[in-house]
Amino acid sequence: MKLALIGVGQAGGKVVEALCEYEAKAGVDFVVDAMAVNTARADLAGLDRIPESRRVLIGQARVKGHGVGADNELGAEVAAEDADEVLSVVDQFRTHEVDAFLVVAGLGGGTGSGGAPVLARELRRLYTEPVYGLGILPGQDEGGIYTLNAARSFKTFVDEVDNLLVFDNDAWRQSGESVSGGFDRTNEELARRLGVLFSAGETNARGAVAESVVDASEIINTLAGGGVSTIGFASTAVNRPKRGLLSRLSKTADDETRDDGEAANRVSSLVRRATLGRLTLPCEVAGSERALLVLAGPPAEISRRGMERSRRWLEAETGSMEVRGGDYPMKSGHVAAVVLLAGVTDVPRVKELQRVAIEAQRDMHEKSATSSAKLQELLRSGSAEQDALEPLF
Numbered sequence: 001m002k003l004a005l006i007g008v009g010q011a012g013g014k015v016v017e018a019l020c021e022y023e024a025k026a027g028v029d030f031v032v033d034a035m036a037v038n039t040a041r042a043d044l045a046g047l048d049r050i051p052e053s054r055r056v057l058i059g060q061a062r063v064k065g066h067g068v069g070a071d072n073e074l075g076a077e078v079a080a081e082d083a084d085e086v087l088s089v090v091d092q093f094r095t096h097e098v099d100a101f102l103v104v105a106g107l108g109g110g111t112g113s114g115g116a117p118v119l120a121r122e123l124r125r126l127y128t129e130p131v132y133g134l135g136i137l138p139g140q141d142e143g144g145i146y147t148l149n150a151a152r153s154f155k156t157f158v159d160e161v162d163n164l165l166v167f168d169n170d171a172w173r174q175s176g177e178s179v180s181g182g183f184d185r186t187n188e189e190l191a192r193r194l195g196v197l198f199s200a201g202e203t204n205a206r207g208a209v210a211e212s213v214v215d216a217s218e219i220i221n222t223l224a225g226g227g228v229s230t231i232g233f234a235s236t237a238v239n240r241p242k243r244g245l246l247s248r249l250s251k252t253a254d255d256e257t258r259d260d261g262e263a264a265n266r267v268s269s270l271v272r273r274a275t276l277g278r279l280t281l282p283c284e285v286a287g288s289e290r291a292l293l294v295l296a297g298p299p300a301e302i303s304r305r306g307m308e309r310s311r312r313w314l315e316a317e318t319g320s321m322e323v324r325g326g327d328y329p330m331k332s333g334h335v336a337a338v339v340l341l342a343g344v345t346d347v348p349r350v351k352e353l354q355r356v357a358i359e360a361q362r363d364m365h366e367k368s369a370t371s372s373a374k375l376q377e378l379l380r381s382g383s384a385e386q387d388a389l390e391p392l393f
C-alpha cells in the first residue's frame with residue numbers, strides 16, 4: 001500500500017523519518033512522499049531525511065518559529081490559518097500513486113495534537129483517498145497538560161480521520177528509562193510494525209509472488225468503519241538445515257508432512273504471540289471489529305495450514321467474522337506475524353483519557369456557569385450593573 005506521510009509536530013516528524021528509514025533499510029517501497037509540519041523552526045532543522053522543500057513552518061506570524069509551547073488550541077488555530085501552505089506542498093506529491101494518507105502526531109504537545117486533526121480534515125475534504133491518523137499517547141508522568149492535550153485531541157482526531165492507529169508511549173517504556181530516552185528505539189519498533197504491514201503487497205522489491213497477497217484494499221477494508229486500531233507483532237528466526245540437491249530429491253512424503261507441521265505450528269504460535277503480546281495500544285482483543293493478519297518470511301515457512309488455523313483462532317479471540325489474512329513472501333532468516341486489530345473498543349488508556357476529557361469539560365462548564373451566574377446577580381442589582389458594565393466601555 002502506497003502512503004503519503006505527513007508528520008505534525010516533533011514526534012510526528014521523527015516517526016515519519018523512522019518510517020522512511022525502515023523503507024530504505026528493508027529495501028521496500030511504500031512511501032510515495034513524506035513531509036513535516038511544525039511551529040518550531042529548530043524541530044524542523046533537526047530532521048535528516050525529509051528534504052527542506054517538504055518541511056513547512058506554520059504559525060510564523062503568531063509564534064515566530066518558536067513553537068506553541070504545548071498550547072494545543074493555538075496549535076489548531078495556526079494549522080487552520082496556514083493549512084494552505086501545507087496543502088500546496090501535498091499538491092506536489094505524486095498523489096495519483098497514493099493509496100492513503102497517514103497523518104502522524106504526538107498527542108501530548110501543542111503542535112501535533114492541535115494541528116493534526118485540522119490538517120486531516122482538510123485532506124479529507126480535498127482528496128478521495130482515505131486519511132488515516134497515527135496518534136502517539138504521552139507517558140502518564142509527562143504532566144497534566146500533556147494528558148489534557150491528549151484527552152482533548154484524541155476524540156477530535158478519531159472523528160477527523162478514516163481510522164486512528166494508536167501508539168502508547170507508556171506501554172513501550174523499558175524499566176528505568178525516561179520517556180524521551182527510548183524514543184529512537186520505540187520509533188524503530190513502531191516503524192517495523194507499520195513498515196511490514198504497509199509494504200506487504202508491494203512485493204516487487206523482493207521478487208517472490210504471494211499465494212494470497214495483502215493488497216491495499218485488504219488494509220483499507222480492515223480500517224474502514226473508523227475508530228481506533230492497534231498493531232501486534234512477533235518474529236522468530238528460521239534455521240532450516242540447508243539441504244543439498246540429493247537430499248532434496250530423496251525427501252519423502254513423511255519429511256514433507258513433518259516440515260509443514262513444524263511450519264504450521266510455528267505460524268500458529270507466532271500469531272498468538274503477536275496478538276496476546278505487547279500491542280502498540282494495549283487493549284482487550286475481544287470485541288475488535290475487524291482484523292488483518294500478515295505473515296512475512298520465506299515462502300516455504302508460510303504454512304497454508306498455519307495461516308488458516310491462525311485466522312480461525314483470531315476469529316474466536318476477537319469475536320469478529322471479518323478477519324483477513326495474506327502472506328508477504330521475502331528472502332529472510334525470519335518469519336514475522338503482524339496483526340492489525342481495527343475498531344477496538346475495550347481500551348483502558350482511552351477510558352482514562354475520556355474521563356480526563358469529561359472532567360476538564362465539566363470544570364469549564366462550572367467555571368462559565370459560575371461566572372454567568374455571578375454576572376446575572378450583578379446585573380440584577382442596579383449599582384452592581386454599573387460595576388459590571390463599566391469596564392466594557
Ligand SMILES: Nc1nc2c(ncn2[C@@H]2O[C@H](COP(=O)(O)OP(=O)(O)OP(=O)(O)O)[C@@H](O)[C@H]2O)c(=O)[nH]1
Pocket residue numbers: 008009010011012014015039040043067068069070071105106107108109110111112113136137138139142146169179183184186187
Ligand atoms: N514515540 C515517540 N513519542 C515522542 C517522540 N517525540 C516526542 N514524543 C511524545 O510526543 C508528545 C508531544 O511532543 P512533541 O511532538 O514534541 O510536541 P509538538 O507536537 O511538537 O508540540 P509543541 O512542542 O508543544 O509545539 C510527548 O508526549 C512526547 O512524549 C518520539 O520521537 N517518539
